[in-house]
Amino acid sequence: QKEVEQNSGPLSVPEGAIASLNCTYSDRGSQSFFWYRQYSGKSPELIMSIYSNGDKEDGRFTAQLNKASQYVSLLIRDSQPSDSATYLCAVKMDSSYKLIFGSGTRLLVRP
Amino acid sequence: NAGVTQTPKFRILKIGQSMTLQCTQDMNHNYMYWYRQDPGMGLKLIYYSVGAGITDKGEVPNGYNVSRSTTEDFPLRLELAAPSQTSVYFCASRTSAEETQYFGPGTRLLVL
Numbered sequence: 277q278k279e280v281e282q283n284s285g286p287l288s289v290p291e292g293a294i295a296s297l298n299c300t301y302s303d304r305g306s307q308s309f310f311w312y313r314q315y316s317g318k319s320p321e322l323i324m325s326i327y328s329n330g331d332k333e334d335g336r337f338t339a340q341l342n343k344a345s346q347y348v349s350l351l352i353r354d355s356q357p358s359d360s361a362t363y364l365c366a367v368k369m370d371s372s373y374k375l376i377f378g379s380g381t382r383l384l385v386r387p
Numbered sequence: 388n389a390g391v392t393q394t395p396k397f398r399i400l401k402i403g404q405s406m407t408l409q410c411t412q413d414m415n416h417n418y419m420y421w422y423r424q425d426p427g428m429g430l431k432l433i434y435y436s437v438g439a440g441i442t443d444k445g446e447v448p449n450g451y452n453v454s455r456s457t458t459e460d461f462p463l464r465l466e467l468a469a470p471s472q473t474s475v476y477f478c479a480s481r482t483s484a485e486e487t488q489y490f491g492p493g494t495r496l497l498v499l
Binding site: 280282284308310318319320321322325364366368373374375376377378379380 | 418420422427428429431435437445477486487488490491492
């Protein structure tokens with residue numbers, strides 16, 4: 277079983293819609309959760325981090341965490357073509373220095 | 388601040404050749420990481436370091452070596468290049484207090 281799983285996509289949404297990206301993880305000791313955005317040919321950049329159950333909002337982005345279900349999601353409201361990218365979910369155990377990455381979900385926002 | 392810099396941007400190697408991928412950060416970060424990313428895949432950790440003189444293996448260390456003689460530099464060495472090492476290599480760094488990793492622009496390596 278993969279440690280961090282994401283649907284590879286592509287997830288295609290029209291401009292202005294809500295894009296919902298999902299991630300599940302296998303290690304119940306995981307404490308820190310991150311969403312990175314990666315444009316084609318570029319390096320990953322952090323867009324959201326979440327550490328406790330519930331929702332965390334930052335502008336058009338909302339991260340949702342449910343540790344009991346081992347599930348973390350990213351919602352992008354009012355999606356723009358510039359949001360088209362691969363979104364990587366990453367998970368860290370509290371005692372570890374390391375991030376475990378999922379394989380990413382490719383998002384396409386249609387004008 | 389330049390952040391995390393990597394050289395070269397692109398390199399073609401022949402099977403059996405060796406090379407060093409350079410990574411430098413000017414943010415005084417203690418923690419540094421090397422990842423590889425194969426097409427359509429996520430990032431796999433090769434090696435990491437929590438400070439000068441301290442390194443440890445990640446998920447996929449075979450075929451690679453690292454050293455950390457200074458806080459700023461974390462070079463990755465490939466001794467006998469193999470086609471399976473064709474990938475994009477990213478270096479990242481962070482402070483001990485903050486968990487955000489900052490990534491360099493990457494090195495694209497092709498082994499033929």
